[in-house]
Amino acid sequence: MYPSRFAYESPKTLEEAIAILDAANGDAKILAGGQSLVPMLKLRFAFPEKIVDINNIPGLNHITFDADGTLHIGALVRHEELEFSAEIAKKQPTIAAAAPLVADPIVRTRGTFVGSVCHADPQGDWAAAMIALGGHIVIQGPKGKRTVEMKDFVLGPYTNALNYNEIAIEAVIPAPQGAAKGGYLKLERRVGDFATASVAVALDMDGAKVLRAGIALAGVGGKTIDANDAASFLVGKDLTEANINEVADLVAAKAEPKSDHRGSSDYKRQIVRTFVKRILSANATQKAA
Amino acid sequence: MSSSLFEEVQNTPSIDIPVRRVTINVNGEPRTADIEPRLLLADLLRQGLKLTGTHKGCDTTNCGACTVLFNGRPIKSCTMLAVQADGHEVQTVEGLATPSELHPIQEGFKQEHGLQCGFCTPGMMMAAKALLERNNNPTEDEVRWALAGNLCRCTGYQNIVKAVLWAAEKMRAESK
Numbered sequence: 001m002y003p004s005r006f007a008y009e010s011p012k013t014l015e016e017a018i019a020i021l022d023a024a025n026g027d028a029k030i031l032a033g034g035q036s037l038v039p040m041l042k043l044r045f046a047f048p049e050k051i052v053d054i055n056n057i058p059g060l061n062h063i064t065f066d067a068d069g070t071l072h073i074g075a076l077v078r079h080e081e082l083e084f085s086a087e088i089a090k091k092q093p094t095i096a097a098a099a100p101l102v103a104d105p106i107v108r109t110r111g112t113f114v115g116s117v118c119h120a121d122p123q124g125d126w127a128a129a130m131i132a133l134g135g136h137i138v139i140q141g142p143k144g145k146r147t148v149e150m151k152d153f154v155l156g157p158y159t160n161a162l163n164y165n166e167i168a169i170e171a172v173i174p175a176p177q178g179a180a181k182g183g184y185l186k187l188e189r190r191v192g193d194f195a196t197a198s199v200a201v202a203l204d205m206d207g208a209k210v211l212r213a214g215i216a217l218a219g220v221g222g223k224t225i226d227a228n229d230a231a232s233f234l235v236g237k238d239l240t241e242a243n244i245n246e247v248a249d250l251v252a253a254k255a256e257p258k259s260d261h262r263g264s265s266d267y268k269r270q271i272v273r274t275f276v277k278r279i280l281s282a283n284a285t286q287k288a289a
Numbered sequence: 290m291s292s293s294l295f296e297e298v299q300n301t302p303s304i305d306i307p308v309r310r311v312t313i314n315v316n317g318e319p320r321t322a323d324i325e326p327r328l329l330l331a332d333l334l335r336q337g338l339k340l341t342g343t344h345k346g347c348d349t350t351n352c353g354a355c356t357v358l359f360n361g362r363p364i365k366s367c368t369m370l371a372v373q374a375d376g377h378e379v380q381t382v383e384g385l386a387t388p389s390e391l392h393p394i395q396e397g398f399k400q401e402h403g404l405q406c407g408f409c410t411p412g413m414m415m416a417a418k419a420l421l422e423r424n425n426n427p428t429e430d431e432v433r434w435a436l437a438g439n440l441c442r443c444t445g446y447q448n449i450v451k452a453v454l455w456a457a458e459k460m461r462a463e464s465k
Contacts, residue, residue, distance in 0.1 A: 001348050001349075002327055002328075002329075003327040004327070005306050005325070005327055006306070006326060006327060007306055007307070007326065008309065008326030008370070008372055010372075010373075031370075031373075034368060034369060034370070034373075035350065035368060038329075038350075038368045038369065038370070039349060039350050039368060041327075042329075042348070042349070042367075043349075051326065051370075053370075053372075053373060055373065080362075100434075103438075104353070104437050104438030105363075105416070105434065105435055105436075105437055105438045106353055106356055106363050106364060106365050106416060106438035106439070107350065107365065107368075107438060109359075109362040109363055109364055109419075110359075110364050110365075110368070110369065191437035191438065192351060192437070192438065
């Protein structure tokens with residue numbers, strides 16, 4: 001399978017890339033990891049006149065924690081860099097848990113965190129993690145930088161808030177209040193399949209008490225399900241069994257699963273309930289240790 | 290008869306796409322080619338450079354038969370534009386053996402009967418090589434996870450895993 005014909009540019013600076021996008025007036029696509037875009041080009045779902053490859057732009061592959069704990073993930077950070085990062089493993093449990101579950105190990109060497117978020121697939125793991133974590137996207141365009149909250153970044157399936165002449169340059173995850181806890185669980189029929197259901201949980205904890213709770217779901221609706229309202233039930237509370245059961249029911253009620261070959265809608269809702277309980281129970285045990 | 294019943298007409302492409310000259314280090318040798326940007330790395334390797342060891346199975350980023358090493362890490366070469374490899378290093382299955390000796394991973398596949406039809410084997414071996422370069426003593430579980438992006442339609446996974454573990458042991462012994 002061949003993509004349709006396109007012109008290819010590989011700018012060396014962000015400014016150059018933005019100028020190319022601006023001049024193309026909406027007929028160009030940004031290529032980062034290419035693990036979603038190249039299949040779409042081959043299937044001719046996408047047929048841009050121009051591809052702007054940002055892989056040769058330096059300064060976009062950083063995983064950095066500020067002194068206060070704010071996490072920055074550059075536009076060229078591959079999934080596997082998050083998977084193998086000792087710092088992520090130590091400081092950001094939701095991302096650490098999700099990284100090894102994204103796509104398959106070969107795709108993870110190329111595909112990028114920010115690219116996956118921009119692709120805005122309703123099944124995407126990172127969109128769910130970003131919503132649970134309350135993250136935002138830093139965007140650069142001809143007029144400079146702007147920031148968009150993750151919950152406002154995805155406008156619909158495969159549609160994001162970027163203008164045609166803008167590039168998402170990094171994802172930012174705010175500093176936790178207290179200790180960052182959380183997790184990510186995904187049920188898939190086999191590695192690389194779309195999720196039957198996935199649950200992202202992000203907790204900021206002060207000892208046994210929850211200061212902030214974020215939960216988002218993938219695979220159980222036409223979009224990433226933002227269950228942060230339901231998760232806020234935990235704020236100010238301990239992770240007792242009763243509280244865990246209560247929030248699991250509240251979150252499961254937020255899911256909008258459809259019955260299909262991956263399972264019935266009831267089954268998927270039950271998976272969501274179980275995953276919420278598992279992640280929260282594991283974090284309840286951790287703090288006791 | 291010299292006259293032909295058929296004469297090919299050259300169609301002009303609707304948009305003028307400049308051909309790009311790329312130089313890619315393939316299995317240790319610089320290879321230069323003029324290519325259209327839409328050419329996929331797998332097709333450059335197979336059709337352009339005649340390195341047909343890299344297989345195309347699904348052509349949809351699922352099967353991993355086209356796995357090659359790009360700057361030492363495994364990638365699905367059907368899902369990268371060849372033009373992106375300009376100035377970079379690519380290793381294919383042809384780069385594993387020396388003229389006189391099989392690579393321990395190849396030997397492992399032979400010893401442990403790690404292939405039936407053999408179609409997935411080049412991709413499996415390149416994924417295994419990437420694993421063993423990072424982890425020379427993987428557990429069976431780690432081997433299975435590392436090969437999770439490579440499908441074997443003969444479903445010969447047991448022996449593929451054994452083959453990689455065999456190779457890991459041999460490579461550890463050789464490096465002592």
